[in-house]
Amino acid sequence: MDFELNDDERSLQEGIRSFLTGRCTIDVVRANEETGGALDRALWQELGAVGVFSLRADGFGMTESVLAFEELGRSLVAGPLVASHLAATLMPAAANGSRIVGLIEPSEPVNVAEHLASLDDLIVVRPEGLFVVDPAEVIGVHAERPLDALTPITAVSHLPQGKLIADAAAAHVWHRDGMVLTAALQLGLCLASIDLAKQYAMQREQFGRPIGSFQAVKHLLADMLTKAEVTRAAVYAAAVNIDGRGDSTDLMQTARMAKMLAGDSALFCGKTGIQVHGGMGFTWEVDAQRYWKRACVLDTHFGNSDEHAAAFSAAL
Amino acid sequence: MDLQFTDAENSFRLKLRDWLSSVIPQLPHEPHRNDWIGRREYDSMWQRMLFDAGFAGINWPREYGGLGATPTEHLIFLEETERARAPYVGQNFVGLLHAGPTLITEASAEQKAFHLPAILKGEHIWCQGFSEPGAGSDLASLSCRAIRDGDDYVISGQKIWTSFGHTADYCEMLVRTDTDVPKHRGITWLIVPMGLPGMDVRPLRTLEGSTEFCEVFFDEVRVPVANRVGDENDGWRVAMVTLSFERGTAFVSEMLQSMELARDLAQLAKRVTRNGVTAWDDAGLRRDIGRICAELDALWALTKRNISQAQRTGLVGPGGNVFKLAYAELRSRLGELAMHLLDRASLSIDDIADLPTHAHVHGRIHALSLGIAAGTSQVQRNIVAERILGLPKER
Numbered sequence: 001m002d003f004e005l006n007d008d009e010r011s012l013q014e015g016i017r018s019f020l021t022g023r024c025t026i027d028v029v030r031a032n033e034e035t036g037g038a039l040d041r042a043l044w045q046e047l048g049a050v051g052v053f054s055l056r057a058d059g060f061g062m063t064e065s066v067l068a069f070e071e072l073g074r075s076l077v078a079g080p081l082v083a084s085h086l087a088a089t090l091m092p093a094a095a096n097g098s099r100i101v102g103l104i105e106p107s108e109p110v111n112v113a114e115h116l117a118s119l120d121d122l123i124v125v126r127p128e129g130l131f132v133v134d135p136a137e138v139i140g141v142h143a144e145r146p147l148d149a150l151t152p153i154t155a156v157s158h159l160p161q162g163k164l165i166a167d168a169a170a171a172h173v174w175h176r177d178g179m180v181l182t183a184a185l186q187l188g189l190c191l192a193s194i195d196l197a198k199q200y201a202m203q204r205e206q207f208g209r210p211i212g213s214f215q216a217v218k219h220l221l222a223d224m225l226t227k228a229e230v231t232r233a234a235v236y237a238a239a240v241n242i243d244g245r246g247d248s249t250d251l252m253q254t255a256r257m258a259k260m261l262a263g264d265s266a267l268f269c270g271k272t273g274i275q276v277h278g279g280m281g282f283t284w285e286v287d288a289q290r291y292w293k294r295a296c297v298l299d300t301h302f303g304n305s306d307e308h309a310a311a312f313s314a315a316l
Numbered sequence: 317m318d319l320q321f322t323d324a325e326n327s328f329r330l331k332l333r334d335w336l337s338s339v340i341p342q343l344p345h346e347p348h349r350n351d352w353i354g355r356r357e358y359d360s361m362w363q364r365m366l367f368d369a370g371f372a373g374i375n376w377p378r379e380y381g382g383l384g385a386t387p388t389e390h391l392i393f394l395e396e397t398e399r400a401r402a403p404y405v406g407q408n409f410v411g412l413l414h415a416g417p418t419l420i421t422e423a424s425a426e427q428k429a430f431h432l433p434a435i436l437k438g439e440h441i442w443c444q445g446f447s448e449p450g451a452g453s454d455l456a457s458l459s460c461r462a463i464r465d466g467d468d469y470v471i472s473g474q475k476i477w478t479s480f481g482h483t484a485d486y487c488e489m490l491v492r493t494d495t496d497v498p499k500h501r502g503i504t505w506l507i508v509p510m511g512l513p514g515m516d517v518r519p520l521r522t523l524e525g526s527t528e529f530c531e532v533f534f535d536e537v538r539v540p541v542a543n544r545v546g547d548e549n550d551g552w553r554v555a556m557v558t559l560s561f562e563r564g565t566a567f568v569s570e571m572l573q574s575m576e577l578a579r580d581l582a583q584l585a586k587r588v589t590r591n592g593v594t595a596w597d598d599a600g601l602r603r604d605i606g607r608i609c610a611e612l613d614a615l616w617a618l619t620k621r622n623i624s625q626a627q628r629t630g631l632v633g634p635g636g637n638v639f640k641l642a643y644a645e646l647r648s649r650l651g652e653l654a655m656h657l658l659d660r661a662s663l664s665i666d667d668i669a670d671l672p673t674h675a676h677v678h679g680r681i682h683a684l685s686l687g688i689a690a691g692t693s694q695v696q697r698n699i700v701a702e703r704i705l706g707l708p709k710e711r
Contacts, residue, residue, distance in 0.1 A: 001325065001388050002318050003617070003624040009317065063317055198705050212707040215698065221705055222641070222697035229638045233621050234614035240317050247319040247620075257610040306603060313606030316582035 048097020073188020363438025481530030564622030651680025
């Protein structure tokens, strides 16, 4: 047993991180808000070239994939990253980023599509299988003010049935793997929230000293880090299980564990990051809000944490 | 990353499992929880059995009679002993996991030769005299005084939270030997035999009513200078050395118990009724249990990360603090949920009406101590924030 990153895993993660810190700076992310969150095709193809969509199609495992997705989450990269990654084994054009593939799981009380205007293909994930739909045929109303300015949404009034491209077993695996990859994005959000709050707590002074020296603030950061590290263990364990090097054969249950933990933790780190920033945390200018908003978006992907807690109990 | 055990680790597990299955059925009944003398005998007997079978001192180096096992093998040892319902380390805790490892690194050849084999065989029970009424979280401010007088130190003062103080043979003790220097630099680490003239051990009742820890009063107790470990006034460093023996395994047995208890709670919910239906029919309760079980599984994964880190670097580092913070909070939530489920049956610490009250209520009470003992959750948060995140100290 060795549940630490090996050298290859570490260098893969560092490679993705160094690409993202050079290419997807927070300024690039913010600028995208001014274009209504429309996805940048050039960036999407660069992401494809780096391999974030094709990792598993190229023979890497879920372990390497979650390490990459943790970095994508940390850099707040928007768009159907998980969907395009899942689609890569079925559609070569998704693998290299030349087509942007999104997904939707039918939901109540309303079907909500993300990034609809930027998509080339939309995969509908239903229990009975995967169905491909032309995004242009989806009818709905674009929300004028999406909660996350980088995730434009559409309230769907008509979702075509689409063409079956894979069976129920494949849909089950998409749902499971989607949970784990999304959990990795959420882990990245936690880590980015912590970094930002920490920088602020060290530099912002009140009562003549950095606010990060006060236990009241320090303990908020300790709680953020604690939740993030427990989440990291859960996400990595779920990924290693899927790769067949795990300690459990109930892959769905460990995926739920990861998604539940990651959903709760990303929301906690997001809101606590805002709190640490005080009044500035409530402004558009400070990025703390961006992490919280993305956490809200990702919690709804592949089932929110309450649903997973309930589903987890069904196996007890 | 790999969560699977190697062939060598698996064969270690099987060898241990074989031995446990041959000896566990032969064990006598455990003594009553407040029969401290009986429990000492029982714990010593178990330690001697481990010693004779070659399983004593699992994490001690081979040259000192230990097994020299890796942190992962230590995890396996704890998994298997828990699975077999083997006795716990009990009163050998301080000797095997605290004083012994300190002696291994810091003691003289004579001190090691005398004490280490006796600890391994379960012959000597140790207790710890670190905390004082005035030195809790701020341990280095301790004031129990030791004044040099010829070949002796003369000790006067008080220690508190001394588990097994009334049954122990020796005490690992921190004393103040210099009051004119910064607090960390005037402390000395001593081996103090229990029962010396001038020493008074008084049991303290815990909030559960048990008497597992004591106060120890010292009134001019004479201890030979030869009992000092390390240099005079270097005791703080000596005490900190022990921390490096923590390899992420400290809470393994507890974690396994809690995971089982949480799953037992789900089964209990399915058979107890509330307003004509089972408690399990309550979706809110199911979700709460599901959340706690999933979080426990995640903490189990974190345990394995910490152990893996210790295996690579020899140290758990602040990952241990992160674990303890999360576990103390989660164990409390599990206990609170169990007491809500048991409702009025939770008003008994012992089993009543054929319900597993004791496990849940005792567990909930135990959880209260988790956020206090061995560094309060508040101190843990300071450590996490300062050592991992690099935030400045308050003063």
